[in-house]
Amino acid sequence: MRRRLAPVRKKKVGAAPGTLVHIGEKKGEKARITLISYGPERLEEGALRSPSEARETGAGGVSWLNLDGLHDVPLIEAFGKKYGLHPLVLEDILNTGGRPKLEDYGDYLFLVAKMLFHDEEAGEIRTEQVSFVLGSGYVLSFQEEAGDVFNGVRERLRSGKGRIRRMGPDYLAYALLDAIVDSYFVILEKIGDQLERMEDELIVEATPESLQKIHAFKREMILLRKSVWPLREVLAALQRDETPLVTEATGVFLRDVYDHTIQVVDTVETFRDLIGGLLDLYLSSISNRMNEVMKVLTIIATIFIPLTFLAGIYGMNFEHIPELKWRWGYAAFWLAVVVLGGAMFGFFRRKKWL
Secondary structure, eight states: OOOOSOOOOOOTTTTTTTOOOOBEEEEEEEEOEEEEEETTTTTEEEEEGGGGOOOOOOTOEEEEEEESSSOOOHHHHHHHHHHHHHHHHHHHHTTTTTEEEEESSSSSSSEEEEEEEETTTTTTEEEEEEEEEEETTTEEEEEESOOOOHHHHHHHHHTSSSTTTOOHHHHHHHHHHHHHHHEEEEEHHHHHHHHHHHHHHHHOOOOOHHHHHHHHHHHHHHHHHHHHHHHHHHHHHHHHOOOOTSOOHHHHHHHHHHHHHHHHHHHHHHHHHHHHHHHHHHHHHHHHHHHHHHHHHHHHHHHHHHHHHHHHTTOOOOOTTTTOOOTHHHHHHHHHHHHHHHHHHHHHHHTOOO
16 A cells, blocks of 8 residues: 555644644544653652643652543643643644644743654554653653653653653653654664665566565655654754753753764665665666567577578579479588577677677
8 A cells, every 4th residue: 555645634724723633544542641750769650531630740850741642632632721732732733744843832842753663564664743742840742642662761760770760851852852763773774674685686686576665665765854854953953942941961962862863864865875776776687687688589580590591592483493303402401500500509609698
């Protein structure tokens, strides 16, 4: 099935800004809210029915609320009322075809990123939009469905290892973005292995299926580029903009994620060039195979040209042909055909044309 590079919009044309309509595929039956509330010496984890059940963490505490399932519009509205989110923020959360971006609303920061997964069964990349709201003492994350790349962050929070429990919500937002960027490297590694195998296949034999795979790789590179390039701008803006929600200590780590994003971008560009080279290799392989076929046919035709000449001469309807009544004329004809054909075949072999 061919994957769309852009979602079909379901929002009515001309609707008022801030109209809450889920745009995208419904990927789960029921939305789920999970809460991780923590501090240097404590951690609480559980499920909530509504964001209103989340309690204040107090000074030094951080709350991470994660919503799986964007199709539940009333639940998104409840988040907006609880944390005072702008209607345009809620609209962007529900629009899963949005571009990665960063917006500063004063009391909170709104970020959009793309989380990518490599589907082993389908052999393609799946994309999922993740929206973050970074506020004073809390981080909100909104995902299309359950299942993400944040298990490592959760395990660090549960174990209490490292600095994550001692840092603020800005460091948690950094850790989540870092997990997303790290997952890009895993996908790129798998694509790199596939491209190497494809190159070996094209050298041996190019098939119509090979061309389909090359075009599938091109579409995946387009998807990766659309996800990574804007994210680089988001991370650069986080470092550049002065906001009290991001401390200087966290800014150092954000620069590291920015460097990783640049590496991903460079790798994507390298793979794009490599895929262009694979397409040229495919065309060259097809051309070489056609040339081999034409060479064999040309050699066969060349061998039969003098034989056809002999057959044409002795096929003429003249009565006084010298060899016509000769007893060994027929045998002599075939001897000449065999000798001449064999001599030409040997000549082509000696020239390594066969």
